[in-house]
Every structure is written in structure tokens, then in C-alpha cells.
Amino acid sequence: MAQNSGSFLGFVHRRRRGAELFLLVLALAVGIGAYAAVGIGVEGEVPADIIGYGGWLAVLVVGCHVVVRFVAPYADPVLLPVVAALNGLGLAVIHRLDLAYAADSSDATPAGFARQQLIWMTLGVLLFIGTLFVLRDHRVLQRFTYTSGLGAIVLLLLPMLPGIGATINGARIWIHLGPFSFQPGEVAKVLLVIAFAGYLVLHRDALALAGRRVLFVDLPRGRDLGPILAMWLISLGILVFQHDLGSSLLFFGLFLIMLYVATERPGWLIVGGGLFLLGALAAYKLISHVTLRVDVWLHPMSYYDKSPGSFQPVEAMFGMGWGGLIGRGFGDGSPQRVPYANSDFIISSIGEELGLTAVIAVILLYGLIVERALRAALVCRDGFGKLVATGLAAIFALQVFVVIGGVTSLIPLTGLTTPFLSYGGSSLVANWVIIALLLRISDQARRPIPDLSGPDEIADSEATQVVKLQS
Amino acid sequence: MNKPIRTISIFCLLLFVALMLNATYLQYYKAGALDKDPQNRRVIAAAFSRERGAILVGRDPVAQSVSTDDQYKFQRTYSQPFKYAPLTGWFSYYSQTGIEQSQNDVLSGDDSLLFVTKLVDLLSNDSSKGGSVELTIDPAAQTAAYDGLRALPGDVQGAVVALEPSTGKILAMVSLPTYDPNKLAGHDFSEAGKAYDQLNANESEPLLNRAIQTRLPPGSTFKVVTAAAAIESGNYSADSQVPGGAEYTPPQTGNVIDNEGRDCGTSRIPFAQAMENSCNTTFAALANEVGAEGMRKQAEAFGFNSHYLEDLGPQAESNFPTDDALSPAFVAQTGIGQYEVAATPLQMAMVVAGIANGGTVMRPYVVDEVQSPELDVLDKTEPSELSRAVSSSTASELTKLLVATVDDGTAYPAAIPGVVVAGKTGTAQSGIDNVPPYAWFVSFAPADDPKVAVAVMIQKADIPRGEIAGGQLGGPIAKAVMEAVIQ
Numbered sequence: 027m028a029q030n031s032g033s034f035l036g037f038v039h040r041r042r043r044g045a046e047l048f049l050l051v052l053a054l055a056v057g058i059g060a061y062a063a064v065g066i067g068v069e070g071e072v073p074a075d076i077i078g079y080g081g082w083l084a085v086l087v088v089g090c091h092v093v094v095r096f097v098a099p100y101a102d103p104v105l106l107p108v109v110a111a112l113n114g115l116g117l118a119v120i121h122r123l124d125l126a127y128a129a130d131s132s133d134a135t136p137a138g139f140a141r142q143q144l145i146w147m148t149l150g151v152l153l154f155i156g157t158l159f160v161l162r163d164h165r166v167l168q169r170f171t172y173t174s175g176l177g178a179i180v181l182l183l184l185p186m187l188p189g190i191g192a193t194i195n196g197a198r199i200w201i202h203l204g205p206f207s208f209q210p211g212e213v214a215k216v217l218l219v220i221a222f223a224g225y226l227v228l229h230r231d232a233l234a235l236a237g238r239r240v241l242f243v244d245l246p247r248g249r250d251l252g253p254i255l256a257m258w259l260i261s262l263g264i265l266v267f268q269h270d271l272g273s274s275l276l277f278f279g280l281f282l283i284m285l286y287v288a289t290e291r292p293g294w295l296i297v298g299g300g301l302f303l304l305g306a307l308a309a310y311k312l313i314s315h316v317t318l319r320v321d322v323w324l325h326p327m328s329y330y331d332k333s334p335g336s337f338q339p340v341e342a343m344f345g346m347g348w349g350g351l352i353g354r355g356f357g358d359g360s361p362q363r364v365p366y367a368n369s370d371f372i373i374s375s376i377g378e379e380l381g382l383t384a385v386i387a388v389i390l391l392y393g394l395i396v397e398r399a400l401r402a403a404l405v406c407r408d409g410f411g412k413l414v415a416t417g418l419a420a421i422f423a424l425q426v427f428v429v430i431g432g433v434t435s436l437i438p439l440t441g442l443t444t445p446f447l448s449y450g451g452s453s454l455v456a457n458w459v460i461i462a463l464l465l466r467i468s469d470q471a472r473r474p475i476p477d478l479s480g481p482d483e484i485a486d487s488e489a490t491q492v493v494k495l496q497s
Numbered sequence: 498m499n500k501p502i503r504t505i506s507i508f509c510l511l512l513f514v515a516l517m518l519n520a521t522y523l524q525y526y527k528a529g530a531l532d533k534d535p536q537n538r539r540v541i542a543a544a545f546s547r548e549r550g551a552i553l554v555g556r557d558p559v560a561q562s563v564s565t566d567d568q569y570k571f572q573r574t575y576s577q578p579f580k581y582a583p584l585t586g587w588f589s590y591y592s593q594t595g596i597e598q599s600q601n602d603v604l605s606g607d608d609s610l611l612f613v614t615k616l617v618d619l620l621s622n623d624s625s626k627g628g629s630v631e632l633t634i635d636p637a638a639q640t641a642a643y644d645g646l647r648a649l650p651g652d653v654q655g656a657v658v659a660l661e662p663s664t665g666k667i668l669a670m671v672s673l674p675t676y677d678p679n680k681l682a683g684h685d686f687s688e689a690g691k692a693y694d695q696l697n698a699n700e701s702e703p704l705l706n707r708a709i710q711t712r713l714p715p716g717s718t719f720k721v722v723t724a725a726a727a728i729e730s731g732n733y734s735a736d737s738q739v740p741g742g743a744e745y746t747p748p749q750t751g752n753v754i755d756n757e758g759r760d761c762g763t764s765r766i767p768f769a770q771a772m773e774n775s776c777n778t779t780f781a782a783l784a785n786e787v788g789a790e791g792m793r794k795q796a797e798a799f800g801f802n803s804h805y806l807e808d809l810g811p812q813a814e815s816n817f818p819t820d821d822a823l824s825p826a827f828v829a830q831t832g833i834g835q836y837e838v839a840a841t842p843l844q845m846a847m848v849v850a851g852i853a854n855g856g857t858v859m860r861p862y863v864v865d866e867v868q869s870p871e872l873d874v875l876d877k878t879e880p881s882e883l884s885r886a887v888s889s890s891t892a893s894e895l896t897k898l899l900v901a902t903v904d905d906g907t908a909y910p911a912a913i914p915g916v917v918v919a920g921k922t923g924t925a926q927s928g929i930d931n932v933p934p935y936a937w938f939v940s941f942a943p944a945d946d947p948k949v950a951v952a953v954m955i956q957k958a959d960i961p962r963g964e965i966a967g968g969q970l971g972g973p974i975a976k977a978v979m980e981a982v983i984q
Binding site: 283286287288290327330331340343344345346347348349350351359360363377381382385386389390392393396397400403404409412413416419420423424426427430431434435436 | 498499500501502503504505506508509510512513515516517519520521523524525527528529530531532534536537538539540542543
């Protein structure tokens with residue numbers, strides 16, 4: 027190909043779309059197979075709607091593949107299959123829990139969370155496709171740095187507004203608009219990544235170069251501490267006013283990682299880590315529900331029959347222990363004993379009925395997502411793209427760590443959804459968009475460098491962009 | 498920016514490794530402990546809907562799982578509920594007791610002995626079945642004990658334990674009042690809960706297994722232990738003269754001990770007479786001759802102050818005062834089984850069983866065999882020695898005294914024609930106002946080749962206070978149990 031001549035050292039990434047299709051077939055086998063296994067395990071027969079259900083999943087997944095093939099041909103081939111497998115498994119487990127809830131309640135109609143989730147998945151896939159179509163170059167997003175930041179703050183504040191905001195399970199992170207309820211925080215995290223990336227790519231030099239050296243570590247200047255202090259306060263605000271420990275941790279950790287990557291200075295990690303410890307300690311001492319969470323984490327068994335207590339995490343531990351290495355099998359456990367088993371605690375349902383094997387598999391799948399995202403960040407040619415990809419990877423890593431770590435009692439419990447598995451529309455849709463952004467960045471990164479000698483529209487915009495950055 | 502990105506990727510790797518290690522810890526290493534947590538309803542619900550193994554007496558199940566149509570698939574049923582309740586305990590959704598609890602691993606099929614069965618079930622996709630437990634109980638002895646105790650007038654509170662002296666097998670264990678475990682094991686949990694609350698609130702404590710959980714002063718039956726200590730000291734044999742007299746005043750006190758009108762001669766009397774007439778003065782004096790430490794050592798050699806029953810619980814430890822500097826007034830009281838001496842019926846049965854077995858006390862046990870669902874024997878309990886309480890010569894001297902007590906003394910109601918029986922009565926002061934004395938009886942037979950040792954304890958029955966006597970009340974029950982075993 028003529029284009030290859032322009033690439034660095036002659037190396038060019040292969041498109042690997044065939045590999046993606048093959049992996050997608052495997053992912054579909056996981057999703058549809060799990061759905062069939064739920065039917066066999068719980069009701070003793072393959073569900074009657076397996077053709078319709080499987081067909082619908084296949085249409086969504088293959089649709090994604092076809093779109094990627096056309097609009098992002100060089101995109102990473104592993105991300106989409108991993109996401110499809112997770113989403114399919116999540117749907118099956120939610121369906122399993124629907125059946126369990128129906129068996130426990132008096133009316134025999136399943137609760138229909140799985141059906142609802144499938145609709146959300148469809149919406150998520152449509153947004154995924156839309157994002158890939160509309161956003162042909164991720165660098166366009168840099169123009170919306172401050173718009174995104176403002177949007178994120180507005181979204182985070184929305185639940186505080188009387189009328190549309192609502193407190194569910196002690197956390198004020200929901201808004202109600204007519205029949206829809208929505209967690210704006212899920213969208214806010216995407217906007218925050220864009221805003222951070224745009225801001226940091228412009229100010230990285232100032233943040234990186236100035237400072238003094240204390241004990242072999244370069245500490246930043248006092249006046250540059252502004253942004254990190256602001257972010258720290260916002261995170262604390264989320265914790266204090268919205269009682270959302272998980273999001274607070276996620277946003278601050280995200281900012282810290284992006285700051286470190288942008289400036290290449292470990293000093294920021296030390297400053298940020300110190301602030302985190304300070305905030306965590308203060309929250310533990312001053313905020314009663316944080317104190318309770320930590321106490322429950324330290325002594326789960328003694329809070330079992332108290333309210334509020336540790337019934338949920340202890341039941342999750344019992345369930346996972348009961349599942350053991352290979353699990354009880356669909357239909358032979360009691361995952362519904364854990365409150366919110368189909369959302370925050372879905373990993374305990376998987377652990378109980380599919381065992382440690384499946385839990386490790388799921389964790390590895392998340393690890394793959396993070397790894398592929400960071401790989402896209404490494405090969406990406408522009409700083410903004412690197413930062414966005416790193417930020418999105420960090421969101422995944424932190425969120426998965428916080429929620430799975432919380433459910434398995436590695437760390438105190440904080441409410442967050444398990445990406446792609448948990449029931450919940452806002453989270454699912456937002457995560458599909460995140461994957462679209464990652465695919466777009468990896469497509470840009472892996473695409474051969476266009477021949478700059480020719481009149482090429484993309485090359486032009488890229489050149490302009492670079493000049494602008496260096497000014 | 499690539500260097501920090503690589504650093505971050507290592508950081509993320511650590512996060513995920515931590516998650517995987519923790520999940521492994523939780524689901525593999527800690528799983529066993531989590532399954533054993535009493536708050537874990539999953540394990541109980543699963544055990545509840547599994548075909549649990551039977552509890553067998555001989556070949557007959559006294560507890561078994563019968564299949565039902567409801568969601569739990571199996572209903573635990575007890576075929577002779579009242580007679581065996583103190584042994585079987587109950588298996589309910591909320592709790593298990595007795596053999597149902599102590600042998601839960603076998604009965605539920607989780608025991609490692611049943612590994613092969615489980616593996617076969619797993620491969621053949623059968624739902625796993627629990628193993629069976631065969632008890633050491635002799636059904637005839639159990640029936641004799643139960644019927645005998647129940648025949649006493651009024652609402653009886655008491656217990657009977659029979660042991661095989663040479664092995665420690667528990668041949669009978671009865672406790673009254675008793676209860677119906679079927680009502681607690683029902684699948685209507687609110688009904689079962691109500692039944693439990695009623696039983697639990699009942700003042701006569703029917704849920705208590707008095708044979709191993711009730712400690713009372715053993716009274717004169719403890720004189721056997723005092724006699725054992727005296728003979729072991731080397732100063733006495735069955736033919737010796739021992740201190741006698743109508744009254745005994747321990748050194749340094751003014752508390753007089755008398756014999757409640759029984760003939761205990763003057764200063765020295767034959768040992769046999771002292772035992773036959775259950776002379777308080779003799780044994781109070783002997784106890785002081787032996788001393789507090791010697792008495793304690795002898796009592797502990799028979800099992801006092803220790804825990805020895807492993808396959809049924811919870812067992813109350815029988816008590817003998819551990820203060821070796823006890824004042825002589827109290828030592829005198831311990832010599833006749835009063836003061837702080839408190840024994841379970843099982844403990845008193847072990848005292849006579851030890852003497853019957855030539856001085857060696859065998860560890861008591863109630864689980865004879867563990868069987869697979871296919872009735873293959875997986876494990877058989879081997880009798881084991883608990884302690885050498887007295888020498889064999891002391892044991893044979895004691896046997897002579899106890900045979901004389903049945904032949905010519907207070908223990909005559911236990912006499913069996915044609916069989917040499919050894920026995921001792923006891924009527925212990927409760928030490929509490931308005932609580933009548935406790936009647937005790939211990940015995941073994943045949944004295945020349947002991948097959949069974951029995952202890953009977955009657956805590957309360959509808960009998961006028963003045964007529965309560967160990968021999969009259971306990972003797973016939975002990976006799977019936979011994980006859981049931983021998984014949």
C-alpha cells in the first residue's frame with residue numbers, strides 16, 4: 027500500500043477485523059450460552075425465546091462490528107468482543123435474578139430487569155455507533171474542554187436540585203425526569219475525562235517544570251496546587267453532600283492519575299496521595315456513614331443483624347464462599363439473598379453460581395479492557411488522545427477495583443456499578459460511549475500516518491492542531 | 498507521557514492482582530469458615546433440602562428424611578420422638594442439637610468420609626445423600642429406662658444413663674420431661690418457631706438433656722468415690738473396720754453430721770455395714786482421712802472437672818471443689834456427695850462403670866458407626882481408655898461392698914434373682930428451701946462379669962418429701978435397665 031511508505035520505520039498496525047469477528051462469535055457464545063444455561067438451570071429447559079433473544083444480541087454485536095469495520099477500521103480488535111461478552115453475561119445473570127425474585131414473590135411474572143437492561147443495551151449500542159459516526163477524530167473533543175468541565179459540574183449538581191433530584195439508598199445521585207430516572211454522575215465521568223485531558227495538555231508544562239526538590243522528589247509549586255485542590259474539594263463535596271463515597275474516590279483518583287501522566291512528575295502522586303489520606307481520615311472521623319462503612323468492613327460479622335449493618339456484604343461473602351471454585355451452577359444458589367444482587371453486587375451472584383473461575387475470568391476481562399485502553403494511550407500520537415485514553419482506562423480500573431473490592435470486602439464498601447454487568451441504564455449507556463471513544467482513539471493511533479505530501483484533509487487538521495498546541 | 502502510562506499500567510495490574518488474590522482467598526481459603534458460620538442460611542437451607550442420613554438404633558431409624566412435595570423436598574421425621582429426643586436432638590431450619598448437630602457433617606453428606614459417595618453423586622449427577630449414624634443405644638435398655646422413669650408419679654424430672662463398662666458405649670440415655678422434635682423440624686417455620694418458644698419458656702426445661710447437662714449433688718452415691726479413695730490410700734479393704742458412730746463432728750467445727758436414724762454402730766464398724774447403711778459419719782470421716790487433695794484426685798480420676806463426651810453436646814462438666822486447702826467441715830460434706838460436689842447422671846454412671854471395668858474408666862461414646870448411604874461402614878468408633886481411676890484390686894474390693902449393699906443394704910430394690918448386682922443409693926439434699934431432695938441410684942451387673950452400669954437421677958417427681966429415697970425410686974428403674982441388657 028502506498029500509505030505504508032509514510033509510516034514510522036515502515037511498521038504499520040494490521041486492522042485485525044477478522045480476528046475481532048471471530049472473538050465476537052465467542053463473546054456471543056458466552057452471552058447466549060449463559061442465557062440458555064439460566065433457563066436449563068432454573069426452569070429445566072432452554073428458554074423459549076432463545077432464538078429471538080440470541081438473534082437480538084447477535085444483531086447488536088454484529089451491527090457494532092460492521093460499523094467499526096467501516097468507520098474505525100484500525101480500531102483495537104479486542105475491546106468490542108470483551109465488552110460484548112461482559113454485557114451478555116450480565117444480561118444472563120440479571121435474567122437469572124429476575125427468575126429468582128419471581129420465585130420468591132407471590133406473582134409469578136418475572137420482574138423484567140433483564141428486558142429493561144436489553145433495551146438499555148440497545149440504546150448504548152446506538153450511542154456507540156452514533157459516537158463513532160459523528161466523532162471521526164477524537165481531537166475535536168479538545169475544543170470542548172471547558173464546555174465539558176462545566177457540563178460535568180452541572181450534571182454532578184443536578185441531583186442536588188429539589189424536584190428532580192432523588193435520594194436512593196442514602197446516596198443523592200439520581201435525577202427523575204418524568205418516567206425516567208438517571209444517574210448523571212455516569213455521564214459526568216466521561217465529560218470530566220475530556221475536561222481534564224484538555225486542561226492538562228495545555229498546562230502540563232507549567233505543572234511539570236516548576237517546583238522544588240525535597241528529599242529526591244520534585245514537589246510542585248504552591249500556586250500550581252490550585253486545580254488539584256479544587257478537584258479535591260469537589261470530590262469531598264460529592265462525599266459530603268451526596269453521600270457517594272464511590273464516585274468521590276473515583277473522580278479524585280482519576281484526576282490524580284491524569285495529572286501524573288500529563289506532568290510525568292511522581293511528586294503529584296505524593297501530594298495527591300496525602301490529600302486523599304487527609305480527606306479519607308477526615309471523612310472517617312466526621313461523616314457518620316463513612317465511619318459505619320469502615321467499621322462494617324473491619325468487623326463484618328458483628329454487624330450482620332444490625333440495621334444499618336453488614337447484612338449485604340456478609341451475605342455476599344457467604345454467597346461467594348458457598349460458590350467456591352466452580353460455583354453452584356445457575357439455579358442452585360441463592361444470589362437473591364444479597365440485596366441489589368443485580369446491580370452493585372452482581373459479582374457476588376456470579377461468584378455464587380459460577381464460582382471463583384468466573385469471577386477471575388470477569389476480572390481478567392476488565393483487566394483486558396484496561397490493558398487495551400492503556401495500549402491505545404501508548405501508541406496514540408497526540409497528548410490529548412493519550413490523556414483521554416489513560417483517563418478512560420483509569421476510570422475502568424478504579425471503578426472495577428472499588429466495586430469488586432468492596433463486594434469482596436477487600437476495601438470498605440462503596441456504591442458503584444460494575445461496568446457492563448450491573449443492571450442500570452445510565453452506567454451501561456455511558457460505558458458503551460466510553461468504549462466508542464477508546465475505539466476511536468485506538469483507530470487514530472493504529473492508523474498508518476497519512477502521506478503528508480498529498481493534499482489530505484485529515485493531515486491538514488492534524489498539522490494545524492499541532493502548531494496550535496505548541497504555541 | 499509514555500513512561501507514566503507504563504507506571505500506571507503496572508499500578509492497574511497490581512489493583513487487578515489484588516482483586517484476584519482476594520477473590521481466591523474468599524472463595525477458596527475462607528469458604529470453609531464462611532460455610533460454618535451459624536449466620537449462614539445458605540448452608541442450612543441447602544442442608545434442609547437434602548436427603549439427610551438416618552440416625553439408627555440397631556437397624557431402626559429414629560430420625561430419617563422422608564421426601565415431601567414442598568420446596569424443601571425432604572421432611573425430617575422422628576419415629577419415637579419422646580424417647581429419643583435427648584439423643585437425636587432436632588433438625589430445624591433455625592438450629593440443630595444433639596446428634597443432629599454433632600454428626601451434622603456425616604448426616605448432611607459433607608464429611609470427608611463420604612468423599613467417594615459425593616464424587617460418585619457428582620459424576621452421576623445425583624443429588625447427594627447424607628451418611629447414616631448408628632448409635633450405641635440398646636433399644637431394650639432405652640425402653641426400660643424411659644418406661645421406668647415415666648412410670649413415676651407426676652411430672653417427672655430426671656434422667657437415666659446406662660453404659661457398657663468394658664467399652665464406654667452408652668446403652669441408654671433418657672431425660673424427662675422430653676419433647677417432640679417433629680414439631681420443631683416442621684416446614685411451617687412460624688409453627689416450628691412457636692413450638693420452640695413454648696418449649697424454651699417451659700419452666701421444667703424439656704429441651705435440656707438432663708443426662709449430660711444437669712449437675713446435681715450426687716449425695717450418697719458419691720460415697721463410692723470416697724470409699725475408692727480410702728481403699729486406694731492402702732489403709733482399708735472391704736473387710737476392714739472403718740470409723741462409725743451415730744454422730745461425726747469434723748475437726749475445727751461444730752457442725753454435726755448424723756445418719757438419719759440408720760444403724761452405724763459405735764466407734765468402729767465393718768466397711769460393708771457402713772456401705773450397706775450408707776453411713777454419713779463413716780464417709781465424712783474417711784473423706785477427712787483422705788484429705789481434700791486426695792478426694793479431688795480420686796474424683797477427677799473418675800472424670801470430674803473435665804470434659805470427655807465428644808459426640809454429643811453440650812456436656813456439663815461435673816464438679817468437685819478444686820481448693821485443696823478446703824476446711825475439714827467442707828471436706829466431710831464432699832465425702833457424702835454434698836457441698837459443691839455436683840455430678841451429671843452420666844458422670845455417676847462412669848463411676849460405677851469404672852469400678853465394674855476393673856478400675857479403668859472408658860471414654861463414653863454414643864456414635865457407634867458411620868455408614869455411607871449404601872450402608873457400608875465408613876467408620877467405627879474404637880473404645881478408648883479415659884483414665885485408670887483405681888487399681889483392679891481396689892475395684893474388686895469396692896465391688897464386694899456394693900454387692901453387699903444390694904444383698905443386705907439400702908440398694909436391695911435393684912436385686913435381680915440369679916444375678917449378682919452391685920449398687921448404691923443416694924438421696925441428696927438440694928440445699929435450697931422448698932426444693933425436695935434428689936433421688937439417685939447407681940448400679941452394675943452382673944458383678945462378676947459386668948455388662949451394664951446404670952445411673953438413675955430423679956430431680957423431681959410427685960412424691961411426698963419424706964418418702965423420697967434413691968433406693969425406692971431409682972432401684973426398680975436401674976433393675977429394669979440391667980435386666981433389659983443382660984437378658
